[in-house]
Amino acid sequence: MNKINLIFLFSLLTLTIANGQSKEDKQLVKNLDGLISEKFNSVSPGCAVLVAKKGQVIYEKGFGTANIELNVPMRPEMVFRIGSMTKQYTAIAVLQLVEQGKISLQDSIQKFIKNFPSKGHAITIENLLTHTSGIKDYGQLDSRIPNAIRVEFPQKVIIDSLARLPLDFNPSAKYSYSNSNYYMLGYIIEQVTSKSYKDYLQENIFKPAGLSNTFYDSPTQLIPNRANGYSKNGSNFKNTDYISMSLVYGAGALLSNVGDLYKWHQALNSYKLVKKETLEKAFTSFKLDNGQLAEYGYGWFIKDWKGSRTIGHGGAIDGFRSWEIYFPEQDIFLTALFNSDNNSFFNLFDDMGSLIVGKSLQTAYKDLKIDAAVLNNYVGTYTFSDFPSESIKIYKRDNKLLASISNGSGSNMALLAQSETLFYLPDIRRIPTTIEFIVEKGKVKGMYWTQEKRHECTKTE
Numbered sequence: 001m002n003k004i005n006l007i008f009l010f011s012l013l014t015l016t017i018a019n020g021q022s023k024e025d026k027q028l029v030k031n032l033d034g035l036i037s038e039k040f041n042s043v044s045p046g047c048a049v050l051v052a053k054k055g056q057v058i059y060e061k062g063f064g065t066a067n068i069e070l071n072v073p074m075r076p077e078m079v080f081r082i083g084s085m086t087k088q089y090t091a092i093a094v095l096q097l098v099e100q101g102k103i104s105l106q107d108s109i110q111k112f113i114k115n116f117p118s119k120g121h122a123i124t125i126e127n128l129l130t131h132t133s134g135i136k137d138y139g140q141l142d143s144r145i146p147n148a149i150r151v152e153f154p155q156k157v158i159i160d161s162l163a164r165l166p167l168d169f170n171p172s173a174k175y176s177y178s179n180s181n182y183y184m185l186g187y188i189i190e191q192v193t194s195k196s197y198k199d200y201l202q203e204n205i206f207k208p209a210g211l212s213n214t215f216y217d218s219p220t221q222l223i224p225n226r227a228n229g230y231s232k233n234g235s236n237f238k239n240t241d242y243i244s245m246s247l248v249y250g251a252g253a254l255l256s257n258v259g260d261l262y263k264w265h266q267a268l269n270s271y272k273l274v275k276k277e278t279l280e281k282a283f284t285s286f287k288l289d290n291g292q293l294a295e296y297g298y299g300w301f302i303k304d305w306k307g308s309r310t311i312g313h314g315g316a317i318d319g320f321r322s323w324e325i326y327f328p329e330q331d332i333f334l335t336a337l338f339n340s341d342n343n344s345f346f347n348l349f350d351d352m353g354s355l356i357v358g359k360s361l362q363t364a365y366k367d368l369k370i371d372a373a374v375l376n377n378y379v380g381t382y383t384f385s386d387f388p389s390e391s392i393k394i395y396k397r398d399n400k401l402l403a404s405i406s407n408g409s410g411s412n413m414a415l416l417a418q419s420e421t422l423f424y425l426p427d428i429r430r431i432p433t434t435i436e437f438i439v440e441k442g443k444v445k446g447m448y449w450t451q452e453k454r455h456e457c458t459k460t461e
Helices: 023-039 083-099 125-129 155-163 179-193 197-209 258-269 276-282 345-357 372-378
Strands: 047-053 056-063 065-067 230-233 236-239 254-256 301-305 308-317 320-327 332-338 380-384 391-397 400-405 422-424 433-440 443-451 453-459
Touching: 023 047, 023 056, 023 345, 047 258, 047 345, 056 258, 083 125, 083 179, 083 197, 083 254, 083 258, 083 276, 083 308, 083 320, 125 179, 155 179, 179 197, 197 258, 254 258, 258 320, 258 332, 320 345, 332 345, 372 391, 372 400, 380 443, 391 443
Parallel strands: none
Antiparallel strands: 047 056, 047 332, 230 236, 301 308, 308 320, 320 332, 380 391, 380 453, 391 400, 422 433, 433 443, 443 453
C-alpha cells in the first residue's frame, strides 16, 4: 500500500510520564513518537493513542487535527466513533442477562424474535455472539431507497428484511463476520429488558464501568471533545457523509475515547461487569462443528501473533477507524482511534504493536511461482457485487500481480500466491486479506475478496 503522505502535528497536550518510568519505557515512548511522526508528514486528520503496561498508562497522546476547518489540534481526550468495537459492549450486555438467567446462550433467537424463520436450523444466541449463525450481513440488503444510509429505520424493518434472505451456511458450521448478528443482539436486549439499547448500556455498562466519555452516537447531542470525521476525496479530505445510527445500532453505534477504552478494559478484567468465568468464556475462541476454532469469542477476536496471544477488535465506520488489542501474557494494552476512514491506518497500528511487544507480528506467507499466462488471465477490473460503485483493478508488473482499490484505500498492493487461484495481500497487515479468483472452464469469471467476511466480485473488464 502506498505510504500515506500525511503529517501529524503533535498536540499541545503531551504525554504524562509516571515518576520512575523505566529506561525501557522511555525508549518505547521515543520510538512511538518517531514511528508516528515518520508515517505522517502533512497537516491532516489525526489520531489518539494510549498504551498501558502492567496496569500503568505509559503513553497517551494526540496527533494531527480533530477539526480541520477550525484548526483544532487533536488531544487524547477527543471522542471518536469506534464502529465495530461496539460489539464488545453488546456482548457484555447479553452476558449480563445470561448471568441473570434472562437469556441462555443456547436459546433459539426465535424465542425473542417471534417471526424470524428458523430456516430449518436452530440459530442460537451463541451463534449470534460468535458470527456463526449463517445470517447474511445487512450490507447485502437490496435497498431501493435513495440515500438509504441517511434514513432512520426501525430495527424491526431491518430484521424483517434479513428474515427473507437464505442462510449463507448452517449455524455453527462456519465462522463468517456479519454485522447482522450484533444488530439482532441489540434488538434482543431491548426485548428482554424492555429498555432501549442505549438506556440499557448507559445504566448497566457505562455507569458501573465509570465511562464518562462513551456514548451512543447522536448527531444532535452536544458531546464535549467530539472529533470530526473525514473521508478521502481524491488527494484531499472531505467531511464524511451522514449515516443513520439506526443502520449500525448494536453492531457499531458507539463513541468513545482512548481513556475510556482503557477504563473499559480495566472494568472488565476486574470483573465489575460480568463474572471471571463469563469473561474467560468471552475470551475463548468458538469451536465449530468440525472441531476447528474460529478466531472469535463473544465480541472479541482471539488470535495468536507469532507466539503472542491477543484479544482485541477493530472498527471501521464512515469517517473513522479504530483498534484495540491486549497482550495478556505481557499485560500490555494498546488502542488507537483515527478520525479518517483510510484503512491504511491499520498498518500503522500493526507497527505500534510490533514496537510495543518487541517483535514483528506479521505472519510469514509463502509466494509461489505462477505461470505468466495464468497471471495474465487475472489482469482486469473486478466490481463488488454488494457495492457496485467500488471495484478492484488487478495488473501485472515484473511477473507479479498488484491490486488497487477504486476508493483509494489501497493501491499498488502486492499479491502473494498461496495457490494458483488464492493470493494473500501482505500490505494489509492488520486484517488478514485474500483474493481468490473464480475460474470456470478456463475463464476467469470474478474473484472473492475476503477481509473478515467474503465479498464476491465480478470481472467487468
